[in-house]
Amino acid sequence: MRKVALAAVTAAFLLLPTPVLAKGEGVGLWMEGTVSNVEGNGKNIRLVLTGRFWLEQYRDQERSVVELDGRRGLPATVTQATPFFAMTADWGGGAVRGPGTLLAILRAAAQHGRIVRFEFVDAQLAFGRDGSLTVMRAGIIRATDHDLR
Secondary structure (H helix, E strand, O other), rough: OOOHHHHHHHHHHOOOOOOOOOOOEEEEEEEEEEEEEEEEEEOOEEEEEEEEEEEEEEEOOOOEEEEEEEEEEEEEEEEEEEEEEOOOOOOOOEEEEOOOOOHHHHHHHHOOOEEEEEEEEEEEEEEOOOOOOOEEEEEEEEEOOOOOO
């Protein structure tokens, strides 16, 4: 009888919904600044961002931020993630966009000297001995599109 009760409790535990992380918990990787040397090669886009990189972590509604100065330029190799969201300049709205949109957004930003912000997913970063940062590979899930209205 005891084994049956234990099995029933275990089965109920496994079948009931389990708690998940509260909304907003986790880690985010971001860059913001002007872009230059934008080159597309298949799905890969190489660029240099002059601005800032930051890592944001939320734990129990508390925000922690580590920011790196990128005024010397931060080289990055990125791809357009799926889905991809083009965001308005104030990030108050956005739209899902298809393949190739990120490259067009980055080229326009480089041409007009506009500040662009983007959020990374699946990033691989390399930190140099000289304090430099290189984004070796990352998907961009959201980016500023100054032409989006």
